Amino acid sequence: MLDVSQVSHSYAAGGRLWRKPAIPVLQDISFTLEPGMCLGLLGVSGTGKSTLGKIILGLQRPTAGRVSFAGQDWYARDRRARHHMRREVQAVFQDCYSAVNPLMSAGQIIGEPLRNYERLSALEQKRRVAELLEQVGLQASDADKRPAAFSGGQLQRINIARAIALRPKLIVLDEAISSLDMVNQTQILTLLSQLRADYGMSYLFITHHIQAALTISDRMLVMDKGQIVCTADSAAALMSSPHPAVQQLIAARLPEHPSQRLDWSSET
Amino acid sequence: MTGAIIVQANPLLETVDLAVQCRTASGKLDLLQGIHLRLEAGRVLGIVGESGSGKSLTCHAILGLLHRTQMQRSGQVRLQGQELTNYSERQMRRVRGAQIGTILQNPMNAFMPLHTIGTQFVQTLRTHDGTLSRRQALRIAVEGLDNMGLPHPQRLLRQYPFQLSGGMLQRIMIALSMCLKPKLLIADEPTTALDLVSQLQVLRALDRLRRECGTAILLVSHDLGVIAQMADDVAVMRHGRIVEQGSVHQLFDDPQHEYTRLLLDSRMTAYHPLEQEQEQEQEQEQEQGGRRDA
Numbered sequence: 001m002l003d004v005s006q007v008s009h010s011y012a013a014g015g016r017l018w019r020k021p022a023i024p025v026l027q028d029i030s031f032t033l034e035p036g037m038c039l040g041l042l043g044v045s046g047t048g049k050s051t052l053g054k055i056i057l058g059l060q061r062p063t064a065g066r067v068s069f070a071g072q073d074w075y076a077r078d079r080r081a082r083h084h085m086r087r088e089v090q091a092v093f094q095d096c097y098s099a100v101n102p103l104m105s106a107g108q109i110i111g112e113p114l115r116n117y118e119r120l121s122a123l124e125q126k127r128r129v130a131e132l133l134e135q136v137g138l139q140a141s142d143a144d145k146r147p148a149a150f151s152g153g154q155l156q157r158i159n160i161a162r163a164i165a166l167r168p169k170l171i172v173l174d175e176a177i178s179s180l181d182m183v184n185q186t187q188i189l190t191l192l193s194q195l196r197a198d199y200g201m202s203y204l205f206i207t208h209h210i211q212a213a214l215t216i217s218d219r220m221l222v223m224d225k226g227q228i229v230c231t232a233d234s235a236a237a238l239m240s241s242p243h244p245a246v247q248q249l250i251a252a253r254l255p256e257h258p259s260q261r262l263d264w265s266s267e268t
Numbered sequence: 269m270t271g272a273i274i275v276q277a278n279p280l281l282e283t284v285d286l287a288v289q290c291r292t293a294s295g296k297l298d299l300l301q302g303i304h305l306r307l308e309a310g311r312v313l314g315i316v317g318e319s320g321s322g323k324s325l326t327c328h329a330i331l332g333l334l335h336r337t338q339m340q341r342s343g344q345v346r347l348q349g350q351e352l353t354n355y356s357e358r359q360m361r362r363v364r365g366a367q368i369g370t371i372l373q374n375p376m377n378a379f380m381p382l383h384t385i386g387t388q389f390v391q392t393l394r395t396h397d398g399t400l401s402r403r404q405a406l407r408i409a410v411e412g413l414d415n416m417g418l419p420h421p422q423r424l425l426r427q428y429p430f431q432l433s434g435g436m437l438q439r440i441m442i443a444l445s446m447c448l449k450p451k452l453l454i455a456d457e458p459t460t461a462l463d464l465v466s467q468l469q470v471l472r473a474l475d476r477l478r479r480e481c482g483t484a485i486l487l488v489s490h491d492l493g494v495i496a497q498m499a500d501d502v503a504v505m506r507h508g509r510i511v512e513q514g515s516v517h518q519l520f521d522d523p524q525h526e527y528t529r530l531l532l533d534s535r536m537t538a539y540h541p542l543e544q545e546q547e548q549e550q551e552q553e554q555e556q557g558g559r560r561d562a
Contacts (some may be wrong), residue, residue: 045433045463067490152319179460181490208463211536246288250462254471256535258516262496264475265423 001202002033002170005122007065009051012256025051026062026226027043035169038196038203040217042249048226049206053174056204057091058082070169087117094175096155100147105156105158107143113165132161153184160191167199172208185209210249214238217254222246231265278349280484281330281452283309286343288329288508296340300325300508303343305486307501309451310478312485314499314516322508324487325462327454330391330486331368347452366396369445369483373457375437379429386425389444396448408447414445416473435466442473448464449481456488471498492535496520504528 007029010022025048033039054060055067058074069085077085077203089115093099098184099107107129115176119122136157147155156176163171173192175204177185193216196203207213213220214235222230222238224245232238255261274427286303289296307313315323329335330345332352345352347367355363364370372378379388389412390405406425412420416439429437438458442497445453455474459467471494477483487498494515495502502519504512504527512525523529 042463101405183318183494183531183534186536189536210464215536248465252468254467254491255496256493257520258496258499264472265479 001035001066001070002204003066004032004056005066005068007052007055007062007067008057009048009055009060009062009064022063024226026055029065029226031221031231032227033170033202033204034198035202036196037219038107038205038217040220041204041206041211041223042208042213042220043223044208044244044249048222050174051222052223053091053204053206054171056170057089057172058086065081074180087113087166088169089172090168090170091172091174092156092159092163092176092230094178096152096159096179097147099159100155102147105144105146106138106150107156109147110143110161110165112184113162118165128165131186132165133158135164135195136161137187143146153180153187156180156184156188160188161193164199164201165236168201170204172204172206175208176205177212178209185212192216208249221250273408278346279306280309280348281305281486282344282346283330284344284346286326286329286341286345288325288334289340289342291338298508300329303329303510304513305503305510307452307484307486309484310482311500312478312487312498313391314495314502315486315488316490316495316502317503318490318531321505323490323505324456326506327370327456327486331364331370331454332357352378362396363526365392365450366448367450367452369450369453371438371441371445371453371455371458373460375434375441375461376429378441379437381429384426385432385440386427387424389440392444393447410448412424412443413440416440416446416476418443433466433467435462438462438466438470439473442470444478445483446477446481448481451522452484452486453477454486454488455485457490458487460491460493462491467494474498492531504531 001079008024009026009027011170012025013020013023031039041049041052051060055062069089072081072085074082074085082228086267108128110132111125111175114190120128133140133142138154140159150158154166177188180188189212192203195201203216205213218233220232220238221228222241222243222245224243229243230238230241230246232241238246241247283303283305288300290299298359303326305313315326317323329341332355334341341353347363352360353364372547374440378407379385386406386409389409390402393408394402409425410421413424418424418436418439424440431442456472459470462470474485475498478485485498487494489495499516502514502516503510503524504519506527510521512523512528519528520532523532
């Protein structure tokens with residue numbers, strides 16, 4: 001469904017008078033994503049995970065390579081065609097507060113994609129918004145509240161409701177659970193799994209949280225310095241990868257129980 | 269530290285019935301109630317709880333950093349037997365930094381973006397020790413950064429906060445605290461904004477601070493992994509109250525309160541065989557050069 005082939009990207013490094021050499025952030029990235037699959041994209045900060053996410057969302061034209069979604073190349077189509085494609089690809093970002101307009105009510109936020117793509121009567125739209133709110137574990141009466149009245153976990157649920165409003169084929173989840181506390185993280189992960197089972201959507205789950213990626217993904221890609229260094233279909237395959245970047249991520253996990261503490265007493 | 273051997277009559281930090289009320293248009297609102305905490309020198313007390321449970325507010329109440337007109341604090345906060353609630357603002361300023369160090373969640377906000385790391389480092393050191401010359405302070409700064417294992421300390425001091433990553437800034441913050449040798453460090457979600465690899469480096473730095481300087485740490489986190497790794501004792505908070513308090517082993521093995529059980533159940537237990545992990549760690553140290561996985 002999603003086909004990323006040989007995508008490279010570099011950012012211009014500024015320079016007032018003469019151009020400085022561009023900084024490469026992605027090099028030769030290729031992968032495919034089947035319908036209904038959840039692909040985990042792992043890596044430490046600054047490896048280009050979010051840039052790749054933006055390229056897949058059609059927000060950033062890559063310097064080289066092709067991104068096609070359902071057989072259509074994002075960046076070869078005109079604006080009108082892109083508008084139709086955008087309906088099928090939605091996003092949820094890390095910072096739930098900056099992802100919404102603080103002056104809009106929850107109902108307006110969730111209803112915005114419906115307004116853009118579907119001509120619904122006011123009554124029908126209200127009904128759909130209420131339905132979506134209940135689907136993500138909130139109440140229909142929450143539609144009149146503004147973002148400031150919600151906690152981070154609740155607001156992330158609103159972002160998810162907005163993302164699923166048009167029943168997209170793919171949702172890019174860019175660190176969608178990273179800013180939440182543990183209880184909320186687990187609840188949101190459960191919600192995401194459930195929604196995927198109900199609608200058969202695909203997820204691109206971008207994260208640095210290895211346990212979360214293992215919990216939800218069918219396949220994991222590990223990125224390091226702009227390249228994919230490991231592809232794993234199971235937890236065991238990921239754990240046995242010899243690449244230092246993968247091992248660094250695995251070694252950075254914290255213990256689940258105080259008896260499993262990492263021993264640092266010998267360090268000076 | 270000889271204090272670690274002698275059983276102290278006064279713990280390093282003690283709060284007795286600490287409470288915070290907020291004045292609102294519709295009356296007073298209890299934000300914190302009945303907070304009893306006790307922290308001995310060189311130990312780590314973890315505070316866990318979901319967002320909005322009052323973890324950060326507890327830290328601010330201890331530091332006396334509450335909104336003057338809206339918030340009202342009651343109860344006692346004792347640092348080495350000294351009653352901090354009786355201190356004037358002027359006295360508290362001496363306590364903060366020198367005796368109680370603070371590390372906050374967002375290191376970007378903890379530094380002034382307009383000044384270099386060096387300027388801020390020197391300023392902080394000289395504020396707390398008026399006898400230091402600029403040059404002496406700079407030397408201490410370089411030593412402190414070097415001691416923390418940060419690369420190129422001289423160059424770091426000339427850089428601005430926005431040129432550095434979050435993990436780097438957080439470690440600089442710990443290095444700065446280490447130079448002031450506080451007796452207590454309040455770390456409010458120190459690793460929440462960081463990725464896993466930086467998180468580990470910051471936690472290691474905190475662990476060194478405790479081992480080498482004997483600093484007690486009040487560690488606030490919602491991540492039970494951080495607590496399991498670092499804490500000796502844990503207090504679980506919810507809705508502005510402490511619902512359970514005990515040693516870290518007791519809490520993980522035999523949680524008493526149903527909310528603690530809920531927290532423990534929310535851990536993501538995907539894959540965690542211990543022996544394999546240690547083997548892999550050793551392998552990783554030996555491993556050099558990147559091999560591409562098929």
